[in-house]
Amino acid sequence: MTNSIVQGNQNMEQICERYKRLYAALIFDVLEHMGHSYQAVSHELVPLAQGMKIAGPAFTVKGTTTCEKDESKRYKRLAMIKQMTHPCIEVRDAGTPFHVALYGELSATTAKAHGAVGALVDGGIRDSSHLIKMDFPVFARYRNPVEAFGRWMMLDYQVPVLVHGELTETVRVDPGDFIFGDLDGVMVVPKDLTLPVLEECERVMGIEDVARVEFARGDDPVAVFERHKRL
Template sequence: MADPDGNVARAVKLETATISDALDRLGIVGQCYGIKGRDPDFRMAGRAFTMRCGPNSTPPGTVGDYIDDVPEGAVVVIDNHGRTDATIWGDILTEIAHRRRLAGTVIDGVSRDVHLCRTLGYPIFSLDHWMRTGKDRVQVEEMNCVVAIGGARVGPGDILVGDPDGVIVIPHEHEEAVLAAAEEIEAAEDSIRAAVRGGMRLDEARRQFKYHSLQTRKDAE
């Protein structure tokens, strides 16, 4: 997926913890609660290709025929309503997604065949992993729609960032404000670390670079 404004490239340089503080400052909920990498070293950033799933109908629907339509560099975002008794992603999808150079997959639910995503280094973030198939249990209901992932709203084209701390979403309409705030917070924290390494007391460095107000709501300052 193209990055004409360079915002995905900006986002990939930031930690989710820093972006989380920026979201708090702006009063935006973007932290995807409970969503974790299937490998603790997984990192990703890209724009969302969203879908919402539900219980299977009769005759049964499908869970994976969309994958060839996902653009390179996108993050597959699957809202399975937190369902953990049946998977929605497995090794065939992992192999194709990796070959197509997708940025990663985020699931409000579970995945399986974890060995392959770890072997390939393909980032999958989900609530958990388990082996029971979703075939004839789960189906895709809608694509390119607004979904909920770990309590956070995700729209098509929103930026998602994942790292060892979890997954965060940057809403498209607030990208510039969130990224600018996160970059400011990162610069302040880097300055604190540099000052302490140079011999300054931590409390003094925090006062000097306004550490305690970095994530304070703007309208509260």
């Protein structure tokens, strides 16, 4: 197993576990308060199954359309997987306007063995039942059975990529940016803000937990809101 990524003195596995206690709407609010309002990925990218959640630094893959069935390109993509570091989220950009499955069971199985803990695919996936049985979280735009080989190929990896955005046409994802996704959607946290956003989200969640109890017992909602302004 490859070594875990370390950010500062924080082990990335621990950071991921802390992020998994959060939710996308809270991360959006905190990022917006910090001046980063356009980090939400398009609502078209959804989890393959209920309850799936992704949290980890991005390992980016840039692709393009092709009509060649060049085996050397396939081997290059397979070799790329060996460069992954646990615990990363593989992020594949659209790469092609055609409806092909950019990701499937074998991609996930190989990536998981080399450190990936999930995938964000701005396009199609296949082998869905296998992915669900693997309990490997994948977010994608659609599902179909169409083989990508001979229709799509990898250009490069660990370079900046663009994925469809919610408030903007695209959201840039740089290698190492933190990817978080749950049932509400996917957020891209700039790499340098990974810990500041996490710590602020945890602070706000503490406030919410207290306010939630007071709202539920019927306290004056205006007074509760004034006492526990989040941001």
